Amino acid sequence: MAYRSLLRVPGAAFFPLGFLARLPYATSSLATLVLVQAASGSYAFAGLAAAAQGIANALGAPIAGALADRHGHRLVGTVTALASAAALTALVAASHTGRASMLTAAALSGLTQPPVGPLVRVHWSRLLHARARPDLIPTAFSYEATADEISFVAGPALVGLLTALGPTAPTLAAIALLVLATLPFALSLTQGSTEPRQDPRAARTPLPRLPLAAMFLAMAAMGTIFGAVQTGVTAYSNESGHPGSAGLLYAVFGIGSALAGAACAWLPASFTLRRRYVTFAATLLLGALTLVAGERGHVLPAAMAVAGVTVAPYLISLYALTERLAPADRATIALTILCAGGPLGTATGQALAGYLADGHGSGGAFLVPPIAAVMAFLLAVTVVLAHSARTRR
Secondary structure, three states: OHHHHHHOOOOOOHHHHHHHHOHHHHHHHHHHHHHHHHHHOOHHHHHHHHHHHHHHHHHHHHHHHHHHHHHOHHHHHHHHHHHHHHHHHHHHHHOOOOHHHHHHHHHHHHHOOOOHHHHHHHHHHHHHHHOOOHHHHHHHHHHHHHHHHHHHHHHHHHHHHHHOOOOOHHHHHHHHHHHHHHHHHHHHOOOOOOOOOOOOOOOOOOOOHHHHHHHHHHHHHHHHHHHHHHHHHHHHHHHOOOHHHHHHHHHHHHHHHHHHHHHHHHOOOOOOHHHHHHHHHHHHHHHHHHHHHHHHOOOHHHHHHHHHOOHHHHHHHHHHHHHHHOOHHHHHHHHHHHHHHHHHHHHHHHHHHHHHHHHHHHHHHOOHHHHHHHHHHHHHHHHHHHHHHHHHO
């Protein structure tokens, strides 16, 4: 079995630590929405603060990726984990002062967010190439997508549970996880690794700019869906009189996605990567339309579970395509550029959905995901057609 073979590569302890290390990212956006909305009384401002966090993360992640390629994963992971914990601490303090300080602290927490996903995927790629098992890379990426989605189940659920203790509790939990999980995980990344020693002054292989820009935009579309859904479920939960259920409701979105992500390891080789990309972009659009229908039909939890199935397969396609097009010595920055599209899109989705939620409730917020999904599908068709045209020349 492919997953059993994967277990023997880094050692069993790598998996639980890697899962816990990504939880601060899975909790920070929703935790910021909860904290800032409670402090300011405005969904629009909470969406703006979360947007500032996301935009700053989109700017900071490629810088962290470039530094990791040059100076090693351990150093960059350690510094960003400590800096992000400090920034979130500042955000908690700012929630007792004013809006400007909250906005600044939210942006700093995004700028310093540890790029756990790209770091661990590059780590897998290097380990598996070193062990002469590149055939396991798609399985590793399927596992990582599944772990991401499970974290996006556990993270919002944790936020929902901790919100009952107060609006600052989820952010305090993220700080604890950064220190107790992300930091030791970063310290473990290069132990026994095959990470190459590179001269920081050496010439670098150029990145394929246009294909990488397309992948960035594709991830941004997915992030827009995430951000709009987070804001939509927050508004929906408040409208229903159960504000603490927002995290639990959003967690339902990740259950189907985690299962679908795990199943991707068994997709047949004849189902090529580019065909998967277009197919899963189409199913993502269907899932977004399901959310609109579910909110209007008052069956949103069921719609969230169904729509979630469409998420991880799409994300796995993006990671695999980016890993394939990236030069070996620029893999980390390529994947961090891809991932930077996520928080930028999330910021856009939160800002748009927050504005619509203030005026039209949760129904307004849930109009954003189908628009983003249409853009994702059109981009996928364009990318695949352009590749086909190039190969025919």
